[in-house]
Amino acid sequence: MADVRDALIIGKRSDGKLVQRPLSPHLQIYKPQISTATSIFHRITGCALAVGLLLMVWWLVAAATGPRAFASAQGFVGSPIGLILMFGWTLALWYHFCNGIRHLFWDAGFGFDVKTSHRNAFAVLVATVVLTVLSWVVGLAVWL
Amino acid sequence: MAPKDKLSITVRQSELGRVKGLGAARSGVHHWWMERVTSVALIPLTLWFVFSVLGMAGHPQPDIAHWVSHPLVAVLLVALIVTSFHHTQLGLQVVIDDYIHGEGTRLIVLLVMKAAVVLLGLAALLAVVKLAI
Numbered sequence: 001m002a003d004v005r006d007a008l009i010i011g012k013r014s015d016g017k018l019v020q021r022p023l024s025p026h027l028q029i030y031k032p033q034i035s036t037a038t039s040i041f042h043r044i045t046g047c048a049l050a051v052g053l054l055l056m057v058w059w060l061v062a063a064a065t066g067p068r069a070f071a072s073a074q075g076f077v078g079s080p081i082g083l084i085l086m087f088g089w090t091l092a093l094w095y096h097f098c099n100g101i102r103h104l105f106w107d108a109g110f111g112f113d114v115k116t117s118h119r120n121a122f123a124v125l126v127a128t129v130v131l132t133v134l135s136w137v138v139g140l141a142v143w144l
Numbered sequence: 145m146a147p148k149d150k151l152s153i154t155v156r157q158s159e160l161g162r163v164k165g166l167g168a169a170r171s172g173v174h175h176w177w178m179e180r181v182t183s184v185a186l187i188p189l190t191l192w193f194v195f196s197v198l199g200m201a202g203h204p205q206p207d208i209a210h211w212v213s214h215p216l217v218a219v220l221l222v223a224l225i226v227t228s229f230h231h232t233q234l235g236l237q238v239v240i241d242d243y244i245h246g247e248g249t250r251l252i253v254l255l256v257m258k259a260a261v262v263l264l265g266l267a268a269l270l271a272v273v274k275l276a277i
Contacts, residue, residue, distance in 0.1 A: 014162060046235045050261075053232060057268045060221075063208045064271035070205035078202070090194075097190060100183050107180060135198060143201035 034121045035114075042099045045092035052089045078143075087136070094131040098124040175234060182231035189224045209275050218276035222269060229265035233258055 011021035030036070055077075062073035076082045102120050105111050111120050166172060196217075200207055211217055236257050244250040 014165060016157065016162065043239060046232075047239060050232045050236055053228065053264060057264050057271075060268050060271035060275075063205055063212070064274040067205040070208065074202070093190070093194070097187070101187065104180065104183060135194065138195065139198040139201045142199055 034118055038099055038102075038121045038124065042096060042103070045096040045099075048088065048092040049096055052085075052092070055085070055089070087132075090135045091128065091132050094135070095124070095128045098127045098131070175237070179231065179234045182227050182234070185223070185227045186231060189220065189227060192220060193224050212272060212275040215276070218272055221272045225265055225268045225272065229261055229268075233261040236261070 009021050009023045010018055013019050025036070058073050059077075062069040077086060102111070102124055105120070106117075111117060196211070200211065212221065237254060240250060240253050240257060244253050
């Protein structure tokens with residue numbers, strides 16, 4: 001026991017033996033890295049997408065209600081605020097989508113070493129931009 | 145950190161409790177596994193939904209109603225709604241578990257969140273059913 005803080009990281013193995021567990025990084029002193037950034041952005045975009053589901057529910061319920069209700073939902077999406085929200089929503093969606101696939105690869109045991117995980121973090125960012133731009137090109141081409 | 149060191153904690157747990165491997169959460173890997181299952185299902189469903197809707201950007205309500213009235217579209221929409229709302233509820237639960245301290249508050253926030261997600265999901269499902277039938 002080098003320090004009293006060590007007491008905080010005592011964990012218990014399944015056989016009851018006490019072991020030292022790694023402590024979560026203290027955010028104030030821990031150097032921000034692409035690994036930590038992609039991790040917290042996965043959570044932030046997930047929460048944003050949960051809010052975005054409200055829009056999907058509104059869109060579906062308005063379509064089921066009738067042409068007038070649908071036109072007002074559509075009017076909101078096409079308004080400046082609606083378009084900004086839609087841009088944020090598509091960006092969050094494709095980020096969460098791509099980084100989620102990265103998580104699934106990790107769960108299957110691939111790409112988890114430091115060098116590869118930094119590389120696939122970069123790939124996630126590139127894919128996010130590509131999918132977001134593609135979505136807007138398709139959407140605007142149909143809309144305008 | 146071996147038990148023989150000066151600082152140690154005594155853990156009282158039955159052999160059965162150890163074998164079951166369940167702690168205070170009273171459940172195992174089900175939550176984690178369902179998060180993965182729903183995320184795999186959401187990969188094709190999301191691609192299909194987003195690009196289908198983008199392909200109808202600016203179209204009036206009758207076009208949307210006609211699209212949903214196709215049985216395959218209605219079934220896929222129901223699958224998307226069930227999967228995405230289930231996934232959302234699982235993800236938000238982890239965020240609440242991590243950041244809301246105090247067992248009472250955590251339980252209340254959790255129940256309110258689950259109720260909201262379920263009600264919104266049911267509203268979306270009802271809309272699809274109404275358009276499809």
